[in-house]
Amino acid sequence: MSPETKTQAALEVLDLTVAFGPSASPHIVLSGISFQLGKNEILGIVGETGAGKSVLAQALLGLLPGDGRITQGSVTIAGKPIAAMSEGERRRLRGGTISLIGTNAKALLDPVERVGKQISRVLRIHRPCSRGQAWKETIDLLDKVGIVDPERRARAYPHELSGGMAQRIIIAMALITHPAIILADDATLGLDATVQVQVLDLLVERARQLGVSVVLITHDLGIIAHYCDRVAVMRDGKIEELQPVEHFLAQPQTAYSTSLLGAARAKPTRGDRLAAPVASAETGMDKDRILVVDNLCKTFDIGGGQPPVIAVDRVSFSLERGETLALVGESGSGKTTIGQCLLRLLPPNSGVIRFDGQDIATMEEPKLRPLRRRMQMVFQEPYVALNPRWRVSDLIAEPLDLLDRVPQTERRRRVDELLEMVQLPQHLARAYPHELTAGEQKRIGIARALATKPDFVVFDEPTTALDIRVRAQIIDLIRALQQDMGLSALFITHDLNSVRSLAHNVIVLNRGRIVELGLTEEIFEAPKDPYTRTLLAAELPIEWSDTRRSGAGRSPVVALGA
Amino acid sequence: MIEATKGGGAARAALPSLRGLRAIWHLIPRPLRIILARVALIPMQLFGVLLVTFVLVRLLPGDPALLLLGNMATPDAIAALRQRLGLDQSVWIQFMHYLINVLHGDLGTSIFTSHPVTQDLLERAPATLELITYAMILTVVLGVGLAILSVAGRRYGFDRLTRLYGLAAGALPDFWVGLLLIFFFFHIAGWAPAPFGRLDTYLTPPNTITGFYTIDSLLTGNWADLGSAISRLALPVITISLVNAGAMMKMTQTVFANVYDSSFVQHARACGMPESRIVAMSLKNSMPPIITTAGFLFGFLLGAAVIVETIFSWGGLGQYAVQAVINSDYPALQGFVMVAAIVVLLVYLVVDVLYELVDPRIRI
Incomplete structure (x- = not known):
């Protein structure tokens, strides 16, 4: 698990900096990212929303959206920097050498094509072979990713599959070309916990067997603790710390990591x-x-x-x-x-x-x-439940206005009181919902529910x-x-x-x-x-212990020899 | 403080016979199921069309007998004609007679041309259908092609050009485009034939097989006719397409751009899919609204092509209908409405079938 030498690395990122916007005043999204991914290693990248995790994945694939560009540093895959590749080489790289497994698998599948065809299509653009051969390999792989009755499932359309099943299809699509590297970008977000562990168990187990290196991008420390060899903590486009998971869980090096770990632990019972x-x-x-x-x-x-x-x-x-x-x-x-x-x-x-x-x-x-x-309700998606054209003060006061006639001063006092109750600063009263973070929106939702002092x-x-x-x-x-x-x-x-x-x-x-x-x-x-x-x-507690999921425990060095 | 009932599911009433039928129904392959389900509706829809055309005629002011005989008719003559036309019988009997006549292909006699309406329509309908069929094909190719070009080529600035065209196509009236084309290509350049009819005057039309001169001449190997028919079709077809492809393009652009930027297309890119496959895949997913728009446009052109038909002296359905309206030729008008309704019905049948074929999510 020590840093590999250059010849061993499947992927090497050196001082990578990515910017968006005009070149005069660029918006730097990633800065100075450096890491190596060893052969058959599972590297976890963890960070909160806006840390730049997904942009990193896009940069590794050479698929930055809009005017995003690499302004500095390099990405080297299998010994060759992607900047030096032609467009055709880069296309063959994507899906051939480095595969992506994204979030919300059902949205990643072509809705009007049979899933088996979608998988064999990927195989055939990277390795020319007959339709029959590709279909046969697809069925074999579907069986290996735990799909029951693969012949029949391969003929299904995406809307006929459950979320977990669709995620397995995406995994099969990533594995079919025998890539060297798999990027899993929040691959299990939105899946039920029971399905999540099944999918991750499968992915990690297959990767270990086939000797594939995996970059597991997530915001769930439980996933890191259970499946990864090393972890990189990202914040504001930088890697804050990078070390073996075991050490990270026991002794995080930065205050930020400590606070993340603290937040992920269950509070002592009351x-x-x-x-x-x-x-x-x-x-x-x-x-x-x-x-x-x-x-x-x-x-x-x-x-x-x-x-x-x-x-x-x-x-x-x-x-x-x-x-x-x-x-x-x-x-x-x-x-x-x-x-x-x-x-x-x-x-x-x-x-x-x-x-x-x-x-x-x-x-x-x-x-x-x-x-x-x-009796009141705090709705699941606060942003959807808040009128986007109203200011926070009006949103919070709305239930009050529906009750009885409240004088302006009293109304303002109650709004301030409620903001304080949900621990939001008073100046947010003038803000609109889209200007708030997800956490602040949740708090507004709670404040609205509490406005009438419900039982x-x-x-x-x-x-x-x-x-x-x-x-x-x-x-x-x-x-x-x-x-x-x-x-x-x-x-x-x-x-x-x-x-x-x-x-x-x-x-x-x-x-x-x-x-x-x-x-x-x-x-x-x-x-x-x-x-x-x-x-x-199916719960993934964040303690490093024997409870790590099966198949995840081997170190890359051992696996290399196997 | 918590108590609960753990029990089996509520009783689910089942209808075995219905379920059995459904099982048999689902044994049929999906494409066949789609067509069967749609075709089964056709007789009912046709009956509806006939009822509506019949009622429409009954709603027209004035007594047809009086109209046919003119102002100088004697009461006896009127009564005799009313009896001959069956107008003295009850509405339902009249409707039955009308139904029987229509089923025998008898749509009455045109007051203006004195020909049977069926014969008139059979002569003119193929002209219009040929014109708008080719116009539709060109419209779809032009509209969809430009839309794809503008979305997939937006980093080269194609979208600005197509936006300009969309604006122009929305603003130009068809008669003006038609006249411009005649002016430049017939009058000045001399490339196009004179805008009179479907065929050069010295040629005899090919034997009628489908009624489309291009197809009939191709089938009979009549090359002179084929060349002439194509050259005469060119300008009116281009006129209709130029005017209508703008709307088609704008609609396709919106749908196609949405699909082109969607997660599954992004994922296909991350799988190393070449650009041509990406475009094909996005287009397949944009098909439903394109099919709907094309079907709607076809029905619309059936009547709306009249101006272009007039400019090019096409002798089609639209011109016939306008003539019928001007001359109070009710049997002819009634016949036109019926034919138009049936064509629209068939087009929508095709649209619905195609729509369901391209989208596997629709349950049949």
């Missing part, structure tokens, strides 16, 4: 406060229960004479005042649908929802309206798609709100790490049904249901 609400099986009119859900069902008609999809199937639970209940499960498990039914944003098909003693499942809208101020809040995926440190900040914020306001909350997420830090109790959902429920600690310590166990097994 001890005595957690113990307060204890699960009790009896129903009844307990005054302490803010919400009682009984036999909730929701189906969606999909038309075409097909049977309706059962999104929520006879779900019952209850929530005490001051309790935070987490709803976890993979995509399609019905988490968000339940949240929307509880607030009557969707009408439930049947079942009882008692909010503070009143059944709201079938309540008429005029009677429900006054209750709405007491019950549904948080829909509040930590998804956020950078490590921002996610930790949002979790801290929600913890503080729980403490200060005694909020009763339903916390919808697939990020188990945040459940540990936030929820007293947890419900595990699978295909619209509750498979397990109880105290968070108990369920996470001793899951009873096999589905819960699968979910927990």
Whole structure:
């Protein structure tokens, strides 16, 4: 794992600087990037949004968008600098010697072509062979990347595949030409955790077997800890530190790395406060229960004479005042649908929802309206949920204006108060949503939900798609709100790490049904249901240990000899 | 505080017979399924077309008998003609008669030309169809070609040139373009033949097989006719195409540019795909809106080509329809509306079938 000598390196980047914009006042996006990628090494590149990770991948492929250009330094692949190559050579390099696996596989496939054809097409432009031969190799490879019934799947169109399956197709597309290097740019972003580990296990295992070097670009330190040999930490277009993962996890060299690692760890559980609400099986009119859900069902008609999809199937639970209940499960498990039914944003098909003693499942809208101020939702995608033409102050004040007539001074005071509550500086009140970062937008979403001082809040995926440190900040914020306001909350997420830090109790959902429920600690310590166990097994904690995924542990030196 | 019901899924009612039918339906290959599903609708649509043309005629003011006989007719003569035309019977009986007549190919007699309308239409429809078919082909080739050039060649500044053309094509009226072309290519340069009709006057038309002079002369090996037909088609076809390709180009440009910059095309580039394949792939993904626009344009040109037909004395459907309107020739007009509706119906049938063929995401 020591730095390889020149002859060994599959890829060598030396003092790479990339700029965009006019040459008079260029916008430097990457500066002085240097690293070597050894044969059969897996190098992780980690960094937050805007660190320049994706631009680096594009520069390595010689595919910088727009007017992006390399102003300094060099990229050398297999001993030849790409700057010295002709356009034709560079084209043969892409996909032939260095393959890309990108984010959101379904968008990377040609929607009107059979996936098998797309793979064999890549093979045939790099290694001329007959159609039949290419098709045969494609089927063989699909089998090797874990696709069941490859003959039939190869004839499928992209829209007929799941996200995980599409990602395997992309991996096959990258492997078909036997490249020397694979660039995986946030390849598993947006996939369910269980699918993510399957895909990464597969990728790393195949790479180790075939002796391929991999650059794994990610913002997830768990992936780095489990799969990589060395890690480069990127920030503002520079590599902050570059060292073996083991050392990085034990002794990060920079304060930035330390803060990243700190943010990725689960917060210590909240001890005595957690113990307060204890699960009790009896129903009844307990005054302490803010919400009682009984036999909730929701189906969606999909038309075409097909049977309706059962999104929520006879779900019952209850929530005490001051309790935070987490709803976890993979995509399609019905988490968000339940949240929307509880607030009557969707009408439930049947079942009882008692909010503070009143059944709201079938309540008429005029009677429900006054209750709405007491139950709020923080939406999943804050940017989409904010009117882009309004300033932050108006966005936050909107729920106040809907309530009663508030004098201007009082209104301004409340906006300031709410901004402070979500820990945002007051000058942001004049900003528009597009001027805010993702984390700030989430906070505005939270402030809007809290404006009416609700008794019950549904948080829909509040930590998804956020950078490590921002996610930790949002979790801290929600913890503080729980403490200060005694909020009763339903916390919808697939990020188990945040459940540990936030929820007293947890419900595990699978295909619209509750498979397990109880105290968070108990369920996470001793899951009873096999589905819960699968979910927990797919987590990638950031500790370097024996728990590293199989096939990832070999050092490149050993693999070279093998 | 938490209680839950763990239970089986809700009962799913199944309709076995329906499901069985669907299974058989899905055994048929997809392209055949698409065509079958669309063709099955044709009889119903045709019935609708006939009903509408019939009602349209009934909505026209005045008594056809009175109109046919003129102002000097005696009441007896009018009554006799009404009886002969079946106008004294109920509307439904009349509709039945009309249906039966149409099914026998009888569309009545034109008041103005005194020929059976069917015969008139059979003479003129091929002229118009030949003209707009070639115009459509050229329009699509020109519009789509320029759009591709402007997007794929934008770093060479092609997009500026095509923007200029788009602007000009949107502003120029077709009669003016037609007259300009005649002026330059016939009058000044003398390259094009005189703008009168589909064939040089001293030639006899080829034997009718399809009604398209170009195809018929090719099939019968009549080379003189072929050359003449092509040279006479050139100017009107170019006129129609120049005017309409602008819209086609702008529409294709938007769609094509979106696809050309999309993630899967970027990924294809990262896989080392050559530029020609990238363009082909992007074009395939841009097909649905292009097909729709082409189909719409075809239906539109059926009537809109009349000005160009007039300028080039084409003797087509459009001219016939205008004549019928001017002369209150209701049987002729009714016949034209019916033929136009049927052609549009068939074009949309082709459009729908093509649309579903190029996009595998549409479920049949």
